[in-house]
Amino acid sequence: MLRSRWLALPLLIINLSATAQTNSIESEHAQKTLEIYRNIVEVDTSKTKGNTLRVAQYLGDQLIDAGFASEDVRVIPKDDFGVLIATYRGDNSSGKKPILLLGHLDVVEALQEDWVRPPFKLTQDDVNFYARGTIDNKFGVAQLTGTMIRLKKEGFVPDRDLILAFSGDEESGMITTRMMAYEMPELVEAEYALNSDSGGGSLTADGRAIDYSLQAAEKTFATWEITVRNPGGHSSRPRDDNAIYELASGIKAIEAHRFPVMWSEMTLSYFQQVGDKLGGELGDAMVRFAYDPEDEEAAARLRTEPSYVGTTRTTCVVTMLEAGHAENALPQSATATVNCRIFPGVSVADIEAELRSVVGNAEAEFVLLGDPTESPISEIRADVLAAVGHAVHSRYPGLDLIAYMSSGGTDGMHFRKAGVPTFGVGSIFMNPDEKFAHGLNERVPVKAFYDALDHWSIIIRDLTGS
Template sequence: MLRAQATLPASEKPLARELLQQLIEINTTDSVGNVSTSAKAMQKRLLDAGFPAADVVVLGPDTPAENKGRKDNMVARYRGRTGSALKPILLIGHLDVVEAKRSDWTTDPFQLVEKDGYFYGRGTQDMKDSGAAMIDAFLRLKREGFVPDRDLILALTADEEGGKSNGVDWLLKNHRDLVDATFAINPDAGGPELDAGKATSMGVEATEKLYADYRVTSTNPGGHSSLPRPDNAIYHVAEALIRLEHTPFPLETNEVTRAYFASIAKLKTGALAADLKAVSGATPDPAGAARLSKDITYNSLLHTTCVATMMTAGHAPNALPGSAIANVNCRIFPGHSQEEIRKELIRIFADPSLKVQYMTDGGEVLDQGSDRKSMAPPPLNPEVFGPLEATVKAMWPEIPIIPRMETGASDSIYTMNAGIPSYGFSGMGIDHDDDRAHGRDERIRVVDYYTGVQFEYLYLKALTSH
């Protein structure tokens, strides 16, 4: 039955495209965007489809003042079978996106453009594609009269990509009753890994790296540019960043990444397969790891990574800078804290004149980072993986399901810390070498988007049809 439905019917494509276009074309960046507009648009979609007003709410914090009216979240409840004793399932996804400059792109980042078999636009990979798919699944199931065996809760939220009002965190702290669940599914991680458009595996987030920003500052008296000082603040920071560029963090693996490498090795051939196998054991082979680290994806699975992302310096073209400031963004391997990595950056920079501070998600600059470490993997719940195996088998016969470590970071950190086991996967396949999330000309192959929409529908139906 599932196999016969593996492709999104042609009759369903117009709505799926319309939802993606609507989400892409509402600017939800932190600087000038408005998540509330997007949340209300999706609320209207559900209300128009017959969901009760009491079950589709838009709400968010009124503080800080600059966020008032812009950072609302939508929470929708799809009612399950009357009298069901099963606890709800939570689906989460962020509506906000990272900044995108029109001058950097070949298309308008806030317009859905279809060309050469791809949808282009900010959020086509991260993660308005999955937001559209979840809304589409709710609308389609409702239209069919489907009654799940328990309540499904969908939370589309603000500030995962930056800002002071993270929606998942806020909802858990202020409206736990609206989002409390037995487990959460977060399509912001995992999914089919493609090789030239062909699915080779289905990744499931089992753990993730820890996010951290650090401010690196150099100061001096400045002065007239005709009298250059040897301790130019810009040079101090630049030299420290060059040292960082050439000082990789130590090689590391854990039970999740070792299992991932062992599974992926079976799908590859030649030297690549040998190197993947060589890092899958308890003691990873340094030579194999060095070769793999030349690939940006494998490198991020083998190391903590820290990279300069922003720099500010100077006040006039004919004056020496009184200060230079760089932002260093780190994705920290599980087992290490933000404060531990701050101290490691100080060691790498080897310049006592520099100040290295931790910057919170809300922009607060602190002299010390948190001792919090990445979350432990949740149990492999058969309620989650049974329906997943059936859906994957229907859509991509023969590909394995492989738990993996998310190299970025997601809102699962909040649900996990709140005691809600969380699993990351979607049906949105991205080619291994075409990860453009947060980058210019972000895109998803049109056929892969429609496949992901169908996956969401089939998985939610399988998940709640007991």
């Protein structure tokens, strides 16, 4: 049986019935967390609105009202964004370095005319809450902030400092993240970070728990603009060389291209364990891939699954187009934005070279946007695994915890690069097919919200309690 070295660590045996706390919808903690959730979800914090500073200030005020010293709550503007850094003071009895608790305040854009429900109004039915950010990442921000308020009111004193660090532009340039990770040494002195923006549990359509995934690595996020230029001319005088057509040929080539299958010890272990739990045709493909990643049929089957294809290879997809300047003119330029999620260990330069070869147009211009960050894998810690296991098993006894590599990018990449081991230990349990983060009609199960209320409290008490 294939096992990862990360997953062989022992879990503590804990009397869950003695430590698990029950939260009703009417409890003070539940009501306060829902109030915070509603208030921050209903502020449009997409990159063009400049509202993350407003949300950071609101959250800071909530913490101060709960008993945080004003000097321990910092709201910091950075360009058009804002961050919140709040320190929950411990007694330092352990002599250990602080623990960072990560989240982000911004969301991707959402157009009201495209949504069935208003994207920046928290609505619900019998099953779900709906709004942009209900999952990504205002769920984690609200749960963490609510937990800090709860612990403060209960008089809990950790044996070291806890530092909330909420960034303001994780979904765009990560300017604020870079500031925190590379310009604020007091943050990167932390022993490790726990990220609310990744990790979490998977449920089947009928609500059966499959596993809990603990993020220990993520792919490199890189975006190129590929531009084809042409002298253009009058649309009544078509010519064989047309910038849009030439770019379209390159786009179709990217669509058809398959980057090579790749794997690590962690991803193989992930597929073996998830496949055993999932069963069926897809589960069988996972297990076969785990034991033989060169099984082309198994790899091809996994490629058809949006939730899992990113774990098997580098992916590049065209996400935006811009072309032409007038309806009666031949296009003088056409640009495609291509976003890639690169498997750890593969350089950005190598992927650009492969894309150039795939597009096959020597005149096409490639512009790499931003500064892609290649980050290492964080080795799983026994204490973190045990604490997260306690929180998970309070809801789903005996459920497997599986280390995984995220195909999406988070603030964690910068903290890992800065030398802070970072683990995604989010509190959501839901069906992966129901996740619409970044998409239309983003939602989260109401049950998942209330079931998550003890998650962070259990983890923090286990890691920093006496």
